[in-house]
Amino acid sequence: MPRARRDAPDVTNADLDVLREQLGRPARGVVGIAARCVCGRPLVVRTLPRLDDGTPFPTTYYLTNPSAVGAVSTLEAGGLMKDLTARVQSDEVLAAAYQRAHEAYLADRAELGDVPEIAGISAGGMPTRVKCLHVVVGHALAAGPGVNPVGDDVLLRLRDAWRPDRCTC
Numbered sequence: 001m002p003r004a005r006r007d008a009p010d011v012t013n014a015d016l017d018v019l020r021e022q023l024g025r026p027a028r029g030v031v032g033i034a035a036r037c038v039c040g041r042p043l044v045v046r047t048l049p050r051l052d053d054g055t056p057f058p059t060t061y062y063l064t065n066p067s068a069v070g071a072v073s074t075l076e077a078g079g080l081m082k083d084l085t086a087r088v089q090s091d092e093v094l095a096a097a098y099q100r101a102h103e104a105y106l107a108d109r110a111e112l113g114d115v116p117e118i119a120g121i122s123a124g125g126m127p128t129r130v131k132c133l134h135v136v137v138g139h140a141l142a143a144g145p146g147v148n149p150v151g152d153d154v155l156l157r158l159r160d161a162w163r164p165d166r167c168t169c
Contacts (some may be wrong), residue, residue, distance in 0.1 A: 015042050022064045028052070031112060032110040034061050034142035039167040043068065044138045046108075049115040059139035060109040067168035072133045073163040075154065083128040084150055094149055095127075101148040102127035105139055 009145070011019075011030050018041050019027035029051045035044035043065045051057050055156040063069055088098050124139070126129030133154050140151025141164060160167060 003053065011042075011045070018042055019064055021046065022066055027064075029057055032105055033124065034138070035164070037065060037167050037169055038165060041065070041169050044141045046112075046142065049113050049118065056115045058118045058121055058123045059135060059138075060105060060107070060112070060123065060154060061135065061142045063134045063138040063141070065169065066136070068158075068162050068164075069134065071158050072137050072154065074161065075157060076133050077125050081125075081130045083139070084153070085125070088150065089106065089132060099127040101136075101150070104143065104147055108143075113168040134150070 007091065008090055015033055016027060016030070019030065022042065027045060031048055032046040033042045033044070034046040042083055043063070045062045047057060047060060047062055049057055049060065053126070054118045068083035088095050102122045105126060108121070109122070123132065124135030127168045129152055130136065136151035137154050137158075138149055138151075140148040142154055145152055
């Protein structure tokens with residue numbers, strides 16, 4: 001099963017400063033930078049499945065770059081999740097690949113700890129619907145092409161507004 005890359009370095013104090021700037025608040029539960037902008041700043045963080053206050057947090061891969069977040073938000077506002085959900089539910093090949101993405105996401109999160117309250121629940125609506133484009137894009141950027149087909153699709157749709165191979169920091 002394809003998995004997200006593990007070569008991302010531990011999060012540094014400089015990364016935490018950038019994340020505070022990007023998010024407008026301190027980052028919570030961050031254990032690593034899962035993807036970086038071409039300039040080196042955090043793009044996607046890897047987070048613990050349970051936050052310090054005990055709250056279950058299923059979003060292992062969290063998109064943080066403001067330009068990427070804004071571009072994805074524009075697609076969400078246009079209703080793309082509904083169209084992608086219909087594709088996942090009608091295309092058996094896509095559904096099977098999205099199921100594998102869900103399983104990969106769960107396996108990646110399990111490496112960080114067991115949280116019974118979110119057992120079997122990945123994020124973003126996987127595996128049967130598309131609920132959050134930010135999650136599927138974060139997963140696609142963290143894991144690389146071919147792991148999350150919906151995230152890969154959204155990244156292609158973003159190319160005119162945002163691309164991972166160009167710095168917009």
